[in-house]
Amino acid sequence: MKSFRKVAPLLAGAMLSLAGCSSSDTEEQAVLANMGAQQMYEKAKRSMEAGNFSNAAATLSALDSRYPFGPLSHQVQLDLIYSYYKSGKPDEALATIDRFIRLNPNHSDVDYAFYMRGLTNMESDSNLFQELMNIDRADRDPAKSRQAFDDFRRLIQQYPNSKYAADARKRMLHIKERLARYEIAIARFYMRREAYVAAANRGRYVIEHFPDSNQVQQALEIMVSSYDELGLDDLKENAMKTLKLNYPDSEFIS
Template structure:
């Protein structure tokens, strides 16, 4: 009889343990919310530390909605911006960034938020699959790259002493290269269709706006070809002078 009672007590204990372990994620989330903002934030920080950015974004978003004016609100938004960036959630990241900049123009971390805006737009411009496969798609829409360039430019203009300024400058050089390649890709497209005026204008655009680009020689050579096709001798001669002066080894220099 004692053995039976003992066995029943073990079964009951095991059932209670299993019942406690089988609580649903929704119940756990509800319990966490009921503990207050600090418990939610601690969970979000744990997710960030572990690289669970989707989980962090979900928790931070809930915290931001439930306690929009609490003592943690600014840090929650900063962490939320980073989480959205790491999960490539461009729309939500930009919306959170713009709201922060609008409501907190004098915050000590506003330079970081402006810098993150550039990173988010720059990330939106990339195509990871094409980069991994070595596919050059210079002709893809550069609108997000231009947005990123303007974001970094504003950072340098408003906060020249920011610790993010040096990295922003490097990224601007990369974006310049990207935009110059785009202009030349479109120029080559026009040349194939014998739209030489449009092609020459694209080359001229590179000269005017990206004079420190490594694609300056290609732009000048393209313009020489276009002016030659259009029988615009004076423009061709002037462009050749610039080409010979800066790139004497160019195959077009003897034209």
């Protein structure tokens, strides 16, 4: 009974909080219902300027639904993409991006949509908690990073003169480093399992696909170790020569 008396106020508070949110949402919907397109857009812009992107997204979404073919429709969708991105709603952002690209393939700002697609996918691969705690999780699935890389590559290929192209190229280099680190993490996993062929193949993949990354030295060292374990002397010697030439301070060289 005592424990219930302690919990009851908390439950009541939570119920009041939910009721308050519901009431607030209803009031907000009523306010938006009495606004015209320009008023709604100005309200959304004020929210964006104040950094309240969640509120801006709600207003822009309502505006987009009510006036899908109005004079502001394209700008509304572009602002909605950004608001979803900033408010941490990647699925909604990607859906809005894909719809914009599909319906407006020749729009002057379609390059921005591709750029935001890359940013959104890139952001989806990050983990703020792990970054703050300095936890290296290079072994997590990089599917979103690969998609972001493809998004940025498509932007550069189709719109090489886009004002977003230079930043996209820089982000692609960062993503390549992320993908190379993933391959090294998996190669080390294979080494621990004594799956030396698989480990060597992962190392070679890094050399072939990410030769400008910072993981090349580790890839070569893994190849040397793997070929040594497998008794493949010729392959080991070739990997060692490359390692000596490019990384003479490597501890593998003796």
